[in-house]
Every structure is written in C-alpha cells, then in structure tokens.
Amino acid sequence: MSGFLAVLVIVLIFIVIFQIAKASEYVSILKGEKKARQQSNRINGFLLIAFLVLGLIGVYYCNNLLKGKILGESASVQGEGVDTLIYVTLAITGVVFVGTQILLFWFAFKYQEKEGRKAFYFPHNNRLEVIWTVIPAIALTVLVAFGLKHWFQLTSDAPKDAAIVEITGKQFNWLIRYPGKDGQLGRRDFKKIDEAASNPLGMDWDDQLSKDDFMATEVHLVVGKPVKFVIGSRDVIHDVGLPQFRMKMDAVPGIPTTLWFTPKFTTKQMKEKTGNPDFTYEISCDQMCGSGHYSMRGVIVVETQEEYDAWVAKQPLQYSLAHPAPEAPKADSTQKTVAANIAKP
C-alpha cells in the first residue's frame, strides 16, 4: 500500500512538473523568444554562480565531516611514502580543481548573453597554448618522479631478515601458513590438496621444509619487524588488501606474488590511537571473487616479540595435524579452530 502511494506521489509530482513546463513554454511563446531567452539566461546564470559558491562550501563541509573517518596515520613504514605522495598530489590537483572550477562558472556567469554585448573573436593564441601545455607537463613530471621513487621503494626486494608469511586465497577465506623455525616454506602442489587429510594447501610432506610449517587462522606479526607476504590463490583471483598498511597485491592462481612492509604499531596501540576499542587490522579481498567476496575477511594481529613468541609456541604443526599419531593427546582449542577453518568448503 505504501509502495503504491509512493508511486502515486511520484507520478503526481511528474504531472505537476510537466504542466508547469508546458505552461512556461506557452508563456515564452507569448512573450517572444528573445525575452524568454533573456529571462532563462538570468536565472541559469544566477544558478551557475550559486552552484559554484555552494559547491565550494559543500566541498569544505564534506571534508570536515569525513576527514576523521579516512586514512589516519599509516600503520606501516612504507605507507608513509604513499601518504606523502597522496598529500602532494592532493595539493597540486586541489589548486587546479578550485582554480578551473572558479574560472568555468565565473566565466559562464559573467559572459552570459546580454543586450548589446559582442563576443570577442579569439580563435587561437600560440603563447597561451604553449603556457598551458608546458605548465601541466612540468607539474606531471614532478609527480611522476616522486611517484616512481616511491614505487621502486615499495616494490623492492624485502630485506633478508624479513619474516615470511604465506597467504593463499580461496573462496571465501584466507589460508595462512608460517614457515616455522627453519624460516622456509615447504613445497606445495595443488594436486596434493586434500581437505579431509588436513592438507588444504597441498603441502608436499616429502619436502623436509614442510615438516615444521604451521597454519593459523589469523596473521600475527611483530611490531617494527619487516614481513614479506607470499601470496597465492587456490581457485580464482583474489586480492590481499591491507588498507591501514597502504598495501595491496593480487592473489593469482598459478602465479605467486609478494609484498612486504614493516608494521609500526601494535593492534593495542592502534586501539588507543584511533580511540576505537574494536579496531582490527583487516585483510579485505579487493578483487571480485564470487558471491562471498564481501565476507572474505582476514585478521592481522600486530604484537610485541614476546607476545608473538608465546603465540607461535601454541601453534600445532600442520604435519602433525595431517599425520595424527594413533593415540594423540586430545587437541587443544586452537587446533580445533584451525581444523574447523580448514574443513570449511
């Protein structure tokens, strides 16, 4: 019923607008085309300048309203460069934006058709053309230079001492694997994947490096220590998005990718900094991957070295989960969650 009423109201509004529009057309015919045009010119000229003024106020207001909800300080050392570049670009494009919009609407308002005004025949001027070719070119050269400097830093090789974490996307969650004490990930083969046998990644148990690898439900990182993510996918393309660290990398089946960064603040520190007790570092899937794309959430916990060591000590090795001893002691709760996560289709 309410839907019907809403439609009725909309139709009524349409009819009213239509009747007014038709009437105003008759009026303008009666008044003569010239007079009608002058009147609509005045109205639209005023609206253009009003739009400019209100628009710029709106931009300022919108910024005040929303600036607290975005960016924040970068949570990674490498992200600081991205932020600097964003602010430099914002300054340059911001000036151009305000300047050109003012010129556009001001000119439109100022040079609206007036009785007796003659338009100025001004087909070209080489000096002007050169000026506004060269100035943007210089500004862009600066931006390209800054941008590439950061780009090569961000995509450089990870430091030798960086911790390694493997993140593999699948519909619709992340599989996280740590290399264990040896610091090296064991071989994998997608044909060895066997969910029932606790081997969701297809780890090759003949490879000695696999024996001490362990899987986790959350990524745990040590604050201040560089970490390298080795990223892959089991089915379709996913993307490891780390908004607080300003990092992102696709997870492509068959083609491993990497990214690295150094977390600056622990999760606890971020809770205090943001004043948000629920703050969590999240991994968002940023590449459309199917119907559960929006729920493909991972969690990163950044903590001190002691907390991290304590956490690692509690993680069961994947090898032992996949090869349970006949009279294995009852698995603790962490194991259960890992196993439950793995069992998810």
Add this chain to the structure above:
Amino acid sequence: MSNEATLHSQQEVMHGAHDHHDHEHHHEDNFISKYVFSLDHKMIAKQFLITGIIWAIIGAFFSVVFRLQLGFPDATFPWLESILGHWAKGGRITPEAYYALVTMHGTILVFFVLTAGLSGTFSNLLIPLQVGARDMASPFMNCLSYWFFFLASLVMMASLFVQTGPASGGWTMYPPLSALGDASIGSKIGVDLWLISMALFVVSQLLGGLNYISTLLNMRTKGMSMTKMPLTIWSFFFTAVLGVLSFPVLLSGFILLLMDRHAGTSFYLSDIFIAGKALANEGGSAILYQHLFWFLGHPEVYIIILPAMGMVSEVLAVSSRKPIFGYLAMIGSLFAICILAFLVWAHHMFVTGLNPFLGAFFVLLTLLIAVPSAIKVFNWLTTIWKGNIRFTPASLFSIGFVSTFISGGLTGIWLGNSSIDIHLHDTYFVIAHFHIVMGVSAFFGMFAGIYHWFPKMYGRFMNNTIGYIHFWVTLVGAYLIFWPMHYEGMAGMPRRYFDYSSWTSFNQFGGLNQFISIVVILVFATQLLFVFNFFYSIFKGRKLTEQNPWKATTLEWTTPINPGHGNWPGEIPEVHRWAYDYSKDGRDFIPQTEPIGPNESAH
C-alpha cells in the same frame, strides 16, 4: 536579418562538382524500410539512440536496486521479491543477485549505452550531415551495424532471464571466476550468453566504425578539407579508429575464454582446485586475459569520452557565439589522446604482480595523458571567456561536462601514479573517479548532443523547462553521489561488496551510504523525466519554424527542417570556410557555405 540571405544561399551557390543523386521522391518508403530496416543514417541514428535510452533505463534501474542494498542493508523491500523472485527472497536481494546487477549495470552502461548509444547515435547522425554527404559510405553495412547491436541486445536481455542468472563476475569478466561454472552461479550459461552478446556487439562496432572512417575520409563535400571539419567529426573519427583497432583484440580475448570454458584449453587457467577437485589445467595465465581485455578496456573509455568532447566543443562554440579556441590544438590533443590510449592499458594492473620496471613506463604514459586533457580544458575555458553565452539545456550540459571532466580527470592523476594506486586500487575512489569522468561526463556530453540536435532529428524542440530541471538536479545529484565516495575510497573501502557491516575498517560510512542511495533515487527519477520529455517532444514538441534554430555555421543546418533520405533536396552545398566563424568581423555567424569575402580578416 543578414542571415536571411545566407539561409537561402545554398540554393544559389551550386556547382556541379557532385554527381546528381536525385534522392528525393525516387522511392516510396513503406513502414519496414523506413522505420525498421532503414538505410537512412538519420533513422539508424534514432534507432541507436532509442535502443540506448531503453538500455540506460534498465542499467540505471539496476543501480537503484543495488544502491538500496548498500544504503539500507537491513531493510526489506517486498516489491523487489515481486519482480526478482527468489533472487530477492523476503525483499532483500541475495549476494548472487547483487553481483549480477553490478555486472549488468557495468556492461550495459559502458557498452550498450555509452558506446552504441552515444557514438552510434551521433556518428551516424552527424557525419554525413556535417561533412556534406548523402548517406554513409555503405548504408547497408550501417543498417547491419544496428541490427547486430540489436541482436547483441536480445542475447544480453535473454541472459537476464536464464535460471542461473546473467554473468556476475564484474563487467571486466576476469577468469578464472568467469571461466568456471563452479566458481560462481553466474559463470554457468550466463557468461556464455554474455560472450556471445559481446561478440555480436564487436561485429556491430566494426561495421559501424569502418563505415564512419570511410565516409568522413572519402565523402566530404567540395571544399570540406579535413581542417574545415567541425570538431565533432574529428572526435568521431578518432573514436572510430580506436574502436576498429582495439575491439578485435577484445574479441580474441573472448574467444580464448570461450575455449577455456568449453574446449578444455588452458589459456587463462592454471593450478586450480575448486569444488573439491584439482583441475587438469596447467601453464595458463589469468593475467593474459587482463592484458587482452584492457587493451580494449582502456581505449574504450576514450571511445566513450571523445564523442562527448567533440559535441561539447561544438555546443560551447555555438552557444558562446565564439570560435572554439585553439582548433588545431583541439585536434592535436584528440590525436595525442588517441595514441596514448593504446599505451596505458596496464595501469589497470599495477597490483597484479606486474613487473615494477614495466609499471614505471605505464605510470609515465598514463600521466602524460593529463597534458592533452589539460589543453582541452583550458581551451574550453577560453572559448567561453568573453563570449555571449546563451544557456540552452545543451550549453548548460556542456558546462557541466567541463566541470565533471575536470573533477574526474584530476583524480585520474592520483590513480595513474602506481604508488597511490596500490592504496586506492579497487576502492570506492576508483568508482568515484570513473563514474564522474566517463559516466557523468559522457552522459552530459550525450545530453548536450540530444538537446542540441533534437530539432535536426525530429523537427521539433524538447521542452526547455524540463531540460533545465533535468540539468540542475543531475549536476547537483551527480556531485552529491560521487564526491563523498572519494573519502570512502581513501579509507580503503573496497568495491563490489554486498555488505560492509561486519568490517571494522569500513563500517563507519553507514549513514553516508544511505544518503548516497537516496540521492541516487532522486536522480534516477529525474532521468525518467528526461525520457518522458524526449518521447513527448517527438510527437508534441514545439515545431521548428526555421532551418537554423541555433544560428550555427555547420552544414546540417542547411538541410530542410525534416530532411529526407539524401539530406539535401538539391545539390550538396560547397564549403568555403571552417566551422567556427562566430562573431567575426561584426557578424554574428558566417555559415560554412559562404565564400570568403574580399575584405574578410584571416583567422
């Protein structure tokens, strides 16, 4: 009334350089040959336009439906269940339906509306009329071009009604998601239909594009040298070149995808474990598809925006009563954009693991596009400077175009810089960027074109008052919708999410999303008002009483008010000057057909 003489001058100044086509009255058109399988470029233009309008309503309506979900994730809308059935059980759309809607919204708007509906309409209408030709080089190919588009439309429409739903992997249709029916319900028959429809669409584009190019290169009237052509024609030329060179690459990418789906090949597939089993495919690269796709995909955005630029240039000059500033620079920048369009595709792929060294070149070339774009903007600004501007709906939409092109273009400088793109890639910032620059801008260019050339198409005017309301609501609404999305994107909020409520990083924008959705509904309703105005005016609009209502210089206004097939009843007029002699030597305008006078100043 000095124009009076010039209006009729076409009857006098006729030289026999052109062969005599006695097109008028030489055949009686029946309904089928006049309105259905018409060979008249003007009718084909109208067919493209009206089909485009129908698709635009459908595509925009889809966005209203998914904006309801984004703005009101907890609310239920029982009427949705009535139209969508089990795709919206209980009045709330399912994730599958959401992704299908998003995908179809993108496909429809990018290809069917802003490619076929925009350049299909205006290239067809204006190329013969403005270069002085009786029709296209091959009217039959032109007719085929529309009917292939129509077939593509039918197949795409059919895909909406199959049981497993239409394609739902995003309009870019990335494999493996689009290659494997097990990965997504939309990747079953939906993707096959999508690929078939798009293949037909590519055929339509090639038939059309080749025709546009050969017509404007070979069939210009006497005196119409390339540098006397209006900028509209130049922009249609570059648009057609872009399409002809890049659509075949897209088609090849689609064929490989089709083979991966049905012929057991592994072009895009490797190392995949899905639905409980490992697939046999090895050695393929999912990234290969992205290269093939974006080799069209990026030129595609210029295919969309160049015609709008051309029409805006024309409308701004006519309504400012001034020549377009820097005509040659405008052509040069179109040319530069056209070349660069082919060299920047990988900026869509900065985070795919692309070699960073290679990425650096794409950063450089991408940001280089800002230079010709800046030239164009400054030239438009100078065109209206010291003009005598009449605010018709067409000129307002042109001013709106320049405004949104600036806003959306500047954020391109952000995204083209790979370091910033890492953070903003696939977030709402990208949505804001391309909706403003190629969605809203291109639509503004299209609206400018429709309002401006409607009198030529139908011999009547559209209603101005509704036109003004349409413009102001759309301009304000577009900024209210897309401006705040930049902020959401800065927070890293990803695109194509069905629901954000479980995310602590992105759930702070609930109120904002609601606000945006409400504005979307209002703007959508206003577009319906435009559609009503369009169809009403075809039959009941104020009739044209003069040949040249906007006092423009170009050739289309020398044809009769309702031109028949063949456009000019007598001989095709000869051209003596460029298209932009406005306010020259104290005269309001000098038509292209008027010979250069002895005492005339040079431009």
